[in-house]
Amino acid sequence: MAFIQFLKPKNALEEGGRTAAPIQQDAGEPEKTCPNCHKPIPLSRLWSSYLVCPCGYHFRMNARQRITMIADKGSFLELFAGIVSDNPLQFPGYTEKLETVQNISGEAEAVVCGTAEIGGRKCCLFVMDPGFMMGSMGSAVGEKITALFEYAMQKRLPVVGFTVSGGARMQEGLLSLMQMAKTSAAVKRHSDAGLLYIAVFTDPATGGVTASFAMEADILLAEPGATIGFAGARVIEQTTKKALPKEFQKAEFVLQHGFVDTLAPRSTQKQLLTRLLNAH
Amino acid sequence: MNQIPYAVVKLARDSQRPTGLDYIQNIFADFIELHGDRRYADDPAIVGGLARLQDRYVTVIAMEKGHTAKQRSCRNFGAPHPEGYRKALRLMKQAEKFGRPVICFVDTSGASCGIGAEERGQGQAIAENLMELSTLCVPVISILIGEGGSGGALALAVADRVWMLSNAVYSVISPEGCASILWKDSKKAEEAAACLKLTAGDALRLGIIERILPETELGEKPFYDRIRRALAEELEALEKDPDLVPKRYDRFRRIGQVKERT
Numbered sequence: 001m002a003f004i005q006f007l008k009p010k011n012a013l014e015e016g017g018r019t020a021a022p023i024q025q026d027a028g029e030p031e032k033t034c035p036n037c038h039k040p041i042p043l044s045r046l047w048s049s050y051l052v053c054p055c056g057y058h059f060r061m062n063a064r065q066r067i068t069m070i071a072d073k074g075s076f077l078e079l080f081a082g083i084v085s086d087n088p089l090q091f092p093g094y095t096e097k098l099e100t101v102q103n104i105s106g107e108a109e110a111v112v113c114g115t116a117e118i119g120g121r122k123c124c125l126f127v128m129d130p131g132f133m134m135g136s137m138g139s140a141v142g143e144k145i146t147a148l149f150e151y152a153m154q155k156r157l158p159v160v161g162f163t164v165s166g167g168a169r170m171q172e173g174l175l176s177l178m179q180m181a182k183t184s185a186a187v188k189r190h191s192d193a194g195l196l197y198i199a200v201f202t203d204p205a206t207g208g209v210t211a212s213f214a215m216e217a218d219i220l221l222a223e224p225g226a227t228i229g230f231a232g233a234r235v236i237e238q239t240t241k242k243a244l245p246k247e248f249q250k251a252e253f254v255l256q257h258g259f260v261d262t263l264a265p266r267s268t269q270k271q272l273l274t275r276l277l278n279a280h
Numbered sequence: 281m282n283q284i285p286y287a288v289v290k291l292a293r294d295s296q297r298p299t300g301l302d303y304i305q306n307i308f309a310d311f312i313e314l315h316g317d318r319r320y321a322d323d324p325a326i327v328g329g330l331a332r333l334q335d336r337y338v339t340v341i342a343m344e345k346g347h348t349a350k351q352r353s354c355r356n357f358g359a360p361h362p363e364g365y366r367k368a369l370r371l372m373k374q375a376e377k378f379g380r381p382v383i384c385f386v387d388t389s390g391a392s393c394g395i396g397a398e399e400r401g402q403g404q405a406i407a408e409n410l411m412e413l414s415t416l417c418v419p420v421i422s423i424l425i426g427e428g429g430s431g432g433a434l435a436l437a438v439a440d441r442v443w444m445l446s447n448a449v450y451s452v453i454s455p456e457g458c459a460s461i462l463w464k465d466s467k468k469a470e471e472a473a474a475c476l477k478l479t480a481g482d483a484l485r486l487g488i489i490e491r492i493l494p495e496t497e498l499g500e501k502p503f504y505d506r507i508r509r510a511l512a513e514e515l516e517a518l519e520k521d522p523d524l525v526p527k528r529y530d531r532f533r534r535i536g537q538v539k540e541r542t
Binding site for chain 2: 082083085089091092108138140143146168170172173175177178179180181184185186188189191206207208210211212213214215216228229230231235236239242245257259
């Protein structure tokens with residue numbers, strides 16, 4: 001039930017941790033302070049380590065950065081790029097918000113879909129973008145994910161997906177909610193055709209996306225430290241009036257409770273995905 | 281105008297409205313309750329079992345809020361835990377095995393929000409129901425009788441026919457939650473309720489439901505008799521349909537409104 005959405009400034013690195021400090025310019029080279037170890041890291045170093053701090057903290061990453069990291073060079077071909085959100089309920093402020101987010105993020109919607117090769121293996125790939133209304137799912141995201149699974153089924157391709165989402169997009173009301181059922185049905189058809197689906201949870205994965213296509217993969221990987229859950233931690237604290245355990249809803253906690261297969265640090269993701277794809 | 285949808289929200293939440301068990305007891309005969317998810321526990325927020333609808337046996341599954349303070353607390357105010365959704369799925373699979381139709385009554389403010397629910401995979405439980413219901417090979421009819429709160433409601437509403445009582449609501453988020461996130465002010469719930477388009481009339485216009493059931497004589501014999509007849513008629517038609525599963529896919533496949541940008 002976390003439907004949190006907010007805007008972030010344009011710089012991709014600014015999409016990092018919720019408590020990330022602004023980039024410091026005083027040391028000559030631009031730096032960013034890690035919200036986990038509180039040490040400054042030169043931006044150049046952060047870039048060369050897939051936006052992972054030496055302490056292991058995974059900064060948030062936008063969709064295009066991930067595609068560059070995961071897909072074999074030059075192999076990504078985008079699909080369904082023209083599908084964008086409307087404002088079906090005439091929800092106040094939504095049209096303006098979409099325009100602003102599109103301008104800031106450079107993306108048309110909160111998910112980028114296409115085909116790619118990973119370690120030489122062809123697959124369908126979807127990558128959600130935390131910079132686009134925190135990866136929330138409205139009609140356009142639902143339509144693109146559904147269309148991708150249908151395409152993958154037709155072409156008999158595996159699907160690899162990176163999820164990041166605050167949940168359903170409340171500005172599209174019931175139409176957003178129904179995307180949970182629509183995407184799940186498409187995943188089921190793809191699955192019943194004997195095809196592989198691997199999902200990678202990245203921070204955060206909550207609400208209606210966790211409770212639909214994100215959790216329905218054959219193999220579930222999670223980036224270390226990612227928040228994975230249904231209800232948001234703040235809502236749970238307010239409802240139960242109880243302090244939450246420190247590691248509550250973190251990838252490690254979710255692994256312990258049996259809801260993901262393994263942790264996949266960014267530096268090992270491509271290799272692990274390649275091995276998994278090759279095993280099928 | 282903004283007042284009206286929120287007034288419906290209040291009606292939908294009224295503790296004196298008939299609850300899931302009232303529908304089960306008044307519409308069906310020979311109800312035999314079947315407990316437990318066979319994994320961890322029995323969730324009292326979801327009641328399920330076998331029952332007779334006129335001349336056929338059905339599997340009936342209902343969210344139950346309770347009426348009195350004690351009942352409501354025992355039923356967790358109709359907010360199911362993962363075990364509730366897993367029990368529902370177990371009973372649906374059982375219905376499929378024996379060729380029985382499934383009738384669901386939906387009434388929840390949302391799936392239970394708490395530490396235990398998260399530890400035991402609330403998101404996974406809902407996701408699995410959405411996936412499995414999409415290909416269940418027997419007719420499924422879901423009726424929203426009060427609150428249809430988000431994914432927690434949808435987990436019992438991936439159906440061939442979805443109906444709503446005229447004062448039920450169905451929404452992606454509570455008006456209070458929406459107002460608090462968007463406008464940092466939960467007191468703007470009335471405004472949010474109007475924006476969210478959560479009434480039965482809205483849901484029908486958006487193509488989310490097939491039928492609105494009037495609340496004339498709510499909770500009295502003629503009211504339940506009407507629903508019983510409507511269910512029996514609809515099942516008759518659905519049972520003859522050889523394309524039930526593909527049609528259910530298409531039912532959800534077409535929902536959504538997008539633009540094409542070149």
